[in-house]
Amino acid sequence: QKEVEQDPGPLSVPEGAIVSLNCTYSNSAFQYFMWYRQYSRKGPELLMYTYSSGNKEDGRFTAQVDKSSKYISLFIRDSQPSDSATYLCAMRILTGGGNKLTFGTGTQLKVEL
Amino acid sequence: SQTIHQWPATLVQPVGSPLSLECTVEGTSNPNLYWYRQAAGRGLQLLFYSVGIGQISSEVPQNLSASRPQDRQFILSSKKLLLSDSGFYLCAWSVLGTRNQPQHFGDGTRLSIL
Numbered sequence: 001q002k003e004v005e006q007d008p009g010p011l012s013v014p015e016g017a018i019v020s021l022n023c024t025y026s027n028s029a030f031q032y033f034m035w036y037r038q039y040s041r042k043g044p045e046l047l048m049y050t051y052s053s054g055n056k057e058d059g060r061f062t063a064q065v066d067k068s069s070k071y072i073s074l075f076i077r078d079s080q081p082s083d084s085a086t087y088l089c090a091m092r093i094l095t096g097g098g099n100k101l102t103f104g105t106g107t108q109l110k111v112e113l
Numbered sequence: 114s115q116t117i118h119q120w121p122a123t124l125v126q127p128v129g130s131p132l133s134l135e136c137t138v139e140g141t142s143n144p145n146l147y148w149y150r151q152a153a154g155r156g157l158q159l160l161f162y163s164v165g166i167g168q169i170s171s172e173v174p175q176n177l178s179a180s181r182p183q184d185r186q187f188i189l190s191s192k193k194l195l196l197s198d199s200g201f202y203l204c205a206w207s208v209l210g211t212r213n214q215p216q217h218f219g220d221g222t223r224l225s226i227l
Contacts, residue, residue, distance in 0.1 A: 008154065034215055043119075043203050043218035044157075088156070090216075099145055099207055099214045100172075105156040 003027050006089055006104030015113055019076040023089035023104045026070065030102070031094035033065055035074045038086045038106065047087075048074070051094060079111045115140035119204050119219035127227050132177075132191040134222050136204030139185065144206040146187040147216060148179055151201040163187060164209065199226045 006023045013019055021035075032051045036044035048063040050056045056063045062075040072091075076083055086106040092099065116139045126132060138144050148160040159172045161179035169179050176195050180188045187204055201223050205216040 004156075036218075041221075041223070043205075043220045046215050046217060049215045099216070100159060100162065101157075101216060103157040105154060 001026060003102050004089065004091060004104045007107055008105055010108040010110055012110045012112060013079055015079060015081060015111055017079050017111070019079050019083070019109060019111075021074040021076075021087050021089075021107050021109070023072050023091075024070055025072075025091060025102075027093075027102075028067075028070065029093045030070075030091040031067075032092050033063070033072050034090040034101070035061075035063055036088040036090060037083075038088060040085075044088055081111050081113060084110045115206070115217065117204060117206055117217060117219040119202075119222055121222060122220065123223045123225075125225045125227060126194050128196055129193050132189070132194050132198070132224070134189040134202055134204075134224075136187040136189075136219060137185055138187075138206045141185070141206070141208065143184060143209045145209050145214070145216075146181060147205040147207075148187065148189050149203040149205065149218075151203060151221075157203065161189070194226050196226050199224055 004025045034049040035047045037047050038044040053065045053067045060077045064073040086108045088106045089104040090101040092101050119136050147162045149157045151157050163169050163181045177191050201221050203218050203221045205218045207214040207216045
């Protein structure tokens with residue numbers, strides 16, 4: 001079993017839809033959670049990060065963490081064609097560990113006109 | 114602001130040839146530096162990380178090596194490339210010594226071995 005599971009998609013939605021992207025994890029020591037967006041042939045770009053349970057909002061993006069269920073989500077409101085990309089979740093233990101991240105395999109999102 | 118540069122963007126090499134990929138970071142001092150390989154459907158695999166000049170930790174045994182000759186320079190090398198070394202190589206940095214340390218990535222090198 002992988003430490004971090006993420007549905008690879010592809011996920012196709014119409015413009016304006018609310019998108020929900022999810023990851024589950026098995027290691028309860030993970031305390032720090034990130035979402036990255038990766039466009040084709042580019043490096044991942046940090047979208048959001050949090051180390052607490054609950055919601056964190058930034059513009060059209062909301063990150064949600066449920067540590068009791070070992071489940072994290074990224075919601076995108078009013079999705080745009082420019083949101084079409086692969087979304088990677090990443091996580092690490094809070095201290096030590098050399099700041100090493102464990103990544104999901106990514107979910108490919110396509111927002112259609 | 115901080116920026117990270119990787120080059121070349123694309124590289125095609127024959128099997129058995131040497132490799133040198135370079136990564137530099139600007140706008141910060143004493144960063145943590147990382148090399149990842151990304152394969153389709155397998156996510157990002159951490160290859161090496163460094164917390165300072167000359168300090169390299171290897172995560173997986175492989176045909177590659179890394180060096181950090183200067184504070185903001187990180188080099189990925191191989192003496193003889195294998196077909197299995199093909200992939201998308203990403204360099205990343207993070208701030209050293211703070212609690213919240215998101216990693217920031219360069220735009221990668223796509224390496225094809227023929």
